[in-house]
Structure formats: structure tokens, C-alpha cells
Amino acid sequence: MLPPEVKSVLEELRAERIRGASWMARRGAEAYLILADLLEGDELRKALIELRHELPRINPTMASLYNLSRFIPVTDNPLLVKSRAEEFLRLIDEAKKTIGNIGSELIEDGDTVITHSFSSAVFEILRTAKAKGANFKVILTESAPDYEGIALASALEREGIRFEVITDAQLGLFARNATIALVGADNVTRDGAVVNKAGTYLLALACHDNGVPFYVATESFKLHPELKSDEVEILERPYARQGYRVRNFLFDITPWKYIRGIITELGILVPPREI
Amino acid sequence: MLPPEVKSVLEELRAERIRGASWMARRGAEAYLILADLLEGDELRKALIELRHELPRINPTMASLYNLSRFIPVTDNPLLVKSRAEEFLRLIDEAKKTIGNIGSELIEDGDTVITHSFSSAVFEILRTAKAKGANFKVILTESAPDYEGIALASALEREGIRFEVITDAQLGLFARNATIALVGADNVTRDGAVVNKAGTYLLALACHDNGVPFYVATESFKLHPELKSDEVEILERPYARQGYRVRNFLFDITPWKYIRGIITELGILVPPREI
Numbered sequence: 001m002l003p004p005e006v007k008s009v010l011e012e013l014r015a016e017r018i019r020g021a022s023w024m025a026r027r028g029a030e031a032y033l034i035l036a037d038l039l040e041g042d043e044l045r046k047a048l049i050e051l052r053h054e055l056p057r058i059n060p061t062m063a064s065l066y067n068l069s070r071f072i073p074v075t076d077n078p079l080l081v082k083s084r085a086e087e088f089l090r091l092i093d094e095a096k097k098t099i100g101n102i103g104s105e106l107i108e109d110g111d112t113v114i115t116h117s118f119s120s121a122v123f124e125i126l127r128t129a130k131a132k133g134a135n136f137k138v139i140l141t142e143s144a145p146d147y148e149g150i151a152l153a154s155a156l157e158r159e160g161i162r163f164e165v166i167t168d169a170q171l172g173l174f175a176r177n178a179t180i181a182l183v184g185a186d187n188v189t190r191d192g193a194v195v196n197k198a199g200t201y202l203l204a205l206a207c208h209d210n211g212v213p214f215y216v217a218t219e220s221f222k223l224h225p226e227l228k229s230d231e232v233e234i235l236e237r238p239y240a241r242q243g244y245r246v247r248n249f250l251f252d253i254t255p256w257k258y259i260r261g262i263i264t265e266l267g268i269l270v271p272p273r274e275i
Numbered sequence: 276m277l278p279p280e281v282k283s284v285l286e287e288l289r290a291e292r293i294r295g296a297s298w299m300a301r302r303g304a305e306a307y308l309i310l311a312d313l314l315e316g317d318e319l320r321k322a323l324i325e326l327r328h329e330l331p332r333i334n335p336t337m338a339s340l341y342n343l344s345r346f347i348p349v350t351d352n353p354l355l356v357k358s359r360a361e362e363f364l365r366l367i368d369e370a371k372k373t374i375g376n377i378g379s380e381l382i383e384d385g386d387t388v389i390t391h392s393f394s395s396a397v398f399e400i401l402r403t404a405k406a407k408g409a410n411f412k413v414i415l416t417e418s419a420p421d422y423e424g425i426a427l428a429s430a431l432e433r434e435g436i437r438f439e440v441i442t443d444a445q446l447g448l449f450a451r452n453a454t455i456a457l458v459g460a461d462n463v464t465r466d467g468a469v470v471n472k473a474g475t476y477l478l479a480l481a482c483h484d485n486g487v488p489f490y491v492a493t494e495s496f497k498l499h500p501e502l503k504s505d506e507v508e509i510l511e512r513p514y515a516r517q518g519y520r521v522r523n524f525l526f527d528i529t530p531w532k533y534i535r536g537i538i539t540e541l542g543i544l545v546p547p548r549e550i
Contacts, residue, residue, distance in 0.1 A: 205484055
């Protein structure tokens with residue numbers, strides 16, 4: 001049985017609507033720290049087995065939760081759980097910084113970066129590029145119905161980065177004004193498809209049609225070692241407008257062929273030549 | 276000088292946010308009927324010259340207002356204005372019915388029709404297909420930020436047509452579930468590009484990528500005899516969210532090459548072979 005303190009973190013993760021896969025992974029690792037403080041021996045082992053099952057189920061498309069649940073060993077020893085969870089948190093931080101450095105090299109003076117939804121990896125790239133002195137602007141979507149884009153606008157404002165907010169439906173209209181597209185990912189499948197906020201695939205198509213390079217920024221812990229794109233189950237959340245039910249699948253799937261590169265802390269992954 | 280009764284129709288047209296080009300054209304024709312009741316002789320002639328200038332300026336991308344302003348002759352004779360305006364209104368009605376008949380032949384049992392925004396021509400096709408006994412369903416977008424999609428949902432509900440509402444950003448995700456796409460147009464340029472509610476171009480790209488035939492339904496009075504796609508000026512309306520200005524261009528432009536056919540009352544126009 002999971003202790004109530006850990007269960008409440010799982011509930012929090014299930015209810016989360018704005019933050020992305022990196023935040024979820026971090027909060028998940030914190031659940032392991034809490035667990036290691038509360039249980040030991042056989043109770044701990046049973047709880048770890050349960051968590052390995054429960055954590056990925058919170059969002060089956062999120063590779064980060066899957067990878068986290070396998071990064072922590074099933075053991076009787078709380079110290080081992082604690083040190084692995086802390087290592088995971090450290091790797092998240094380091095990965096984010098490295099992605100910021102690698103990705104920022106793609107942004108040049110005069111660039112117009114187009115993005116969709118709020119990716120903390122993309123934000124780190126923009127922040128780093130700005131700190132390195134690049135003069136660029138960002139086009140971003142409001143990202144209905146949860147409006148993560150407005151949170152990104154506010155974060156960019158604090159960094160002094162110029163931006164323009166658009167409605168989601170204008171992605172095609174504004175893609176042709178962009179010089180580079182940068183989005184995050186909740187999951188990269190084994191066959192190289194990017195699972196990210198619904199609308200990402202539309203942006204990729206519009207970029208392809210307008211010759212704008214389309215990059216994805218993501219920590220390597222979001223690469224799913226097993227899942228293929230046709231096996232992705234997309235989470236849906238309830239949403240209604242004026243009394244009508246509105247379908248609200250959170251993600252869509254962008255195939256490898258529309259992606260110029262996936263920026264990770266290990267370097268930029270590019271599609272194999274045969275694709 | 277235009278009489279206040281006519282000016283107020285122009286104001287109404289400028290303020291209109293939900294209804295499409297057909298409704299605008301009809302209301303514009305009614306402005307001429309009002310004018311013909313109020314003025315004659317030289318005053319009428321001057322007002323007609325002013326209206327020919329003012330009407331297309333309400334929305335420069337709307338071919339219907341342009342064509343209407345040229346359908347009505349500049350004359351001293353109010354009877355002539357009245358009969359031409361009535362003819363225009365009759366042609367609108369007849370065109371809509373014919374489009375419904377022609378377009379409904381494209382819809383078969385088991386089809387899933389995907390659309391974006393609220394086109395009265397598309398609605399007429401769906402209504403006619405249903406009346407002919409076809410069993411199909413419709414996927415439609417809520418169409419932020421004015422939510423014309425909800426008005427369409429309500430109209431389909433009254434007709435007993437099955438439908439599913441999605442957010443605009445899910446167009447790519449749902450396009451692969453569709454068997455045919457049907458949208459309206461505010462304007463078809465001389466070079467065959469379709470100017471329609473922003474997001475239409477994204478739907479066309481997603482249909483192209485998934486092998487779904489993409490059709491446009493529009494009365495021939497929306498074919499612009501002069502304007503080319505690179506000359507289209509897209510109207511923007513003010514919109515803000517949480518204190519941030521959000522760009523809100525109403526339309527985007529879908530090139531000929533992504534369009535399987537344009538359904539008009541004259542028949543289905545198909546791209547010339549060389550495109």
C-alpha cells in the first residue's frame with residue numbers, strides 16, 4: 001500500500017493541467033523521496049512495485065514517468081531509493097541546462113522563433129539565447145483550452161524577450177513569418193515520432209510547407225525505449241463550451257519526417273537518412 | 276452622402292463576428308433595397324458610387340461584397356437598383372440550394388465529414404445529404420475566439436445530424452478519422468487560393484498528409500475576378516487574454532494544390548492539371 005503522502009502526490013500529478021513532462025518527472029521523483037522517508041524493508045519493496053505500475057498510468061504517453069519508474073530500483077533499502085531519486089533530479093537539472101546551451105546555438109540575430117504550448121526545455125533555450133546576446137522574437141500560441149501559452153508569455157516578459165501571442169488556429173498563417181520552430185515533447189516514441197500538445201503536428205506541417213526548420217527540444221528521459229507511435233494512447237480531459245461536450249485530447253503525434261532534429265542533452269538527434 | 280439607414284447596415288456589417296460571407300452579401304443587398312426606397316436621381320447615383328467604394332472596404336478579403344457592389348449598376352433609377360438587388364438575393368438562395376444538391380452527392384453512408392468554422396454552404400450540403408437519407412457524422416471545431424463552431428453544433432443538432440466538437444488545435448489529430456473535409460470560403464482568389472477562417476489551411480495540410488479529400492463549398496459570387504493570393508489583406512480584430520494582446524487575423528490562405536475541388540452552383544471546379 002502506498003502511504004497517503006505519496007498518494008496525494010499522484011493525485012496532484014493526475015490533476016495537473018498546465019505544466020509539462022519535465023515538471024511531472026520532477027514531482028514524481030519527489031514522490032520517491034517521500035516514500036524513502038516513510039517506509040523500509042518489505043513494505044518499501046511492495047510500495048515500489050505499486051509505484052512502478054501506478055506512475056506510468058497517470059499519463060501513458062509520458063515517457064518521463066515510465067523512465068523514472070524504471071530508474072528507481074525495486075529494493076528494501078530506502079537509502080538506495082533516495083540516492084537514485086536525487087540522481088534523477090540532478091540529471092533533470094543538468095539536462096535542461098545542457099539543452100539550453102546546445103539549442104541556443106540554433107538561434108541567431110533576427111530570428112523569429114515559433115512555438116506551441118509551454119515547454120520548459122524550449123524556454124531554457126530561449127533564455128540562454130537571450131543571455132548570450134541574441135536578438136530575436138518569439139511567436140507563441142495561447143494554447144486553448146488551458147492557455148499554457150499565456151504562462152509562457154508571462155515568463156518571456158520577465159526575461160525581456162520579445163513575443164507575440166496568436167490563437168492556435170493562426171499557426172499556419174504565422175509559420176511563414178518564422179525562421180525556426182521549437183517545441184517540446186512529452187514523449188518521443190521508439191520510431192521517432194514526437195508526442196506533444198495537440199497542435200504541434202499542425203505546426204510541423206505548416207513549417208514543412210513553408211520551408212521552416214522544425215526542432216524538438218527534450219531531455220533524453222523522454223525518449224520511450226519501447227512504445228511505438230501506433231501504440232500511443234492519448235489522454236483526454238473533460239471540456240465543454242456552452243453546454244456542448246468538446247473533445248479534448250491533450251496530444252498529437254508528429255512523425256519523424258517533419259522533424260529537422262531533436263535537441264537533447266546528448267546532442268541533436270537527426271532522422272536517419274532512409275526516412 | 277449615404278442615408279443613416281444605409282450607414283447603420285454598414286456598421287452592422289463591420290461589427291458582425293459570427294456569420295460568414297453569404298450572410299454579409301445578403302445584408303449588403305438589403306442595404307441597396309433600403310437605398311432604392313430612400314433616394315433617386317443624382318442623390319441615388321452619388322450614394323451608389325459611395326457604396327461601391329465603401330462596401331468592399333468593410334472586409335477587403337470578401338469577394339462577395341466586391342462582386343455585389345459591381346452587380347448593382349450606378350444609375351439614377353431606383354427601380355433598376357431594386358430589381359438588381361432582388362436578383363442578387365434570388366441568386367444567393369438558388370446558388371445555396373444548388374450547392375447543397377451538388378455537394379450532397381459527395382457524402383455517402385458511413386462518411387465522417389470534418390469542417391472548420393461555420394459555413395452556410397457547408398451546412399446546406401450536410402442538411403441536404405441528411406434529407407437524402409445519408410447516414411454520416413460531422414467533426415467540427417469550436418473555432419476560437421468567436422466560437423462559430425458552437426453555432427454550427429446547435430444547427431446540426433436541430434437537423435438531427437450526429438456531430439463531435441473538437442478544439443481547433445486537434446484538427447490534425449482528427450483529420451485522419453475523417454473521410455472527407457468540407458469548408459466554406461470568404462473569397463477565392465484569381466489564382467485559386469481559398470481565403471477562409473484561420474485554421475482552414477492547417478486542416479487542408481492535415482488532410483493532404485492523411486489522404487483525405489479536401490473540398491471547398493462556395494457560391495460563385497465569392498470568386499474574386501481580380502485579386503491574387505499575394506494581394507490578400509487579412510482583416511484583424513482586437514482580442515486579448517489575461518491582459519495579453521493576442522493576434523487575431525480572421526483568415527488564412529489555402530493554395531489550390533491542397534484543394535480537391537471547389538463546389539459552386541455552376542459545378543465542381545477542379546485544379547487545372549498543370550498545378
